[in-house]
Amino acid sequence: MRILHVLNHTQRLNGHVHAAVDLACAQSAHGHDVCVASGGGDFDSLLQKKGVKTVLIDHKRSFANLAKALVFLRGHVRDFGAEVVHAHMMTSAVLAFPVCRLSGIPLITTVHNEFEKSATLMGLGTRVIAVSDVVGASMRKRGVPSSRLCVVLNGTIGSARADGRSEEPAALCSPSILFVGGLHPRKGLPDLLQAFEIVHRSNPDARLYIVGDGPFKQAYVDMAFQLACKSAITFVGPTADPYPYMLGADIFVLPSHADPAPLVLSEAREAGCAVIGTMVDGIPQLLEQGEAGMLVPPGDPQSLAGTLADLLEKPDQIDAWKARSQVRLEYLTIDRVARETMQVYLTALSKNAPGPENAETEHSPSRADALTSSHRK
Missing domain, CATH: 3.40.50.2000 (Glycogen Phosphorylase B;)
Incomplete structure (x- = not known):
């Protein structure tokens, strides 16, 4: 599967960045074609070493900059041939939402920081991943239906960050x-x-x-x-x-x-x-x-x-x-996190996946089923 992760940056100082980097590297190890679009940072060299492509998208919150980022992201989704876009923060979710609608592909969002008011915007996803049961319950209270909400508990054991x-x-x-x-x-x-x-x-x-x-x-x-x-x-x-x-x-x-x-x-x-x-x-x-x-x-x-x-x-x-x-x-292994996340992707690719984009997508169940047994790089 061709997976595009979008996040504000790849600096070492944020836990949600660690989680996204761990997941991207694990997915690459599983044979998927993975790219991270971000403002760049400490982990870019590790991502590249693990076979994950990286592209720079400036997430600075100004109208002119975000408009430019939106155009760039749409072009990259097309050129990369992304089948799934996975956003990890509010700004990246807002950028990715219209791109995914125009491209007819599912948007996956992960709620890492549920305590922030802006976490409500993560409900834009075709599927919304909560990193714990409590976060899932909170997102349901914010209006995300259970049909679009999945819990994938965080885990780090075996992550690429631990190499060496x-x-x-x-x-x-x-x-x-x-x-x-x-x-x-x-x-x-x-x-x-x-x-x-x-x-x-x-x-x-x-x-x-x-x-x-x-x-x-x-x-x-x-x-x-x-x-x-x-x-x-x-x-x-x-x-x-x-x-x-x-x-x-x-x-x-x-x-x-x-x-x-x-x-x-x-x-x-x-x-x-x-x-x-x-x-x-x-x-x-x-x-x-x-x-x-x-x-x-x-x-x-x-x-x-x-x-x-x-x-x-x-x-x-x-x-x-x-x-x-x-x-x-x-x-608490990253391998388990990657496998459970892949199941979320596959349900989002299903023809009947409910979501803000459309209940009817271009992806048929047979295509999603084929992806479980065929990892393309």
């Missing part, structure tokens, strides 16, 4: 607590800082490592500097691959206030961390509803501190939760 990564654990002082994520309020880092302040009083050997970058980094550094445990907190900063830190950590904590389906949880579980996450959005689903990781209420530093303290005071429980992180881990 170091398997050497980072040298962290034990017992170590690790946070990996963007430094902005949605991720709840202040809750973890407050919880660690409480825990450190009775566990002075504990250390907190914070990996990531973002617009609130300096504010969080200043916040940590005011704590009595400041010497036990390390801001590592951004890193191309946080996996060695996960391998070296005892406990991984994701204290998010909103997180549709964070990729970092499958990575932390793959690394064998004991995992603590909050009971929001897709986090419980990624932690097997508490079987593969502990769940605490969001925005509740006291509860988080209590859970951390229990683990630190009972090291055997850390080992037990490290083992439990492997429960049904095989479900």
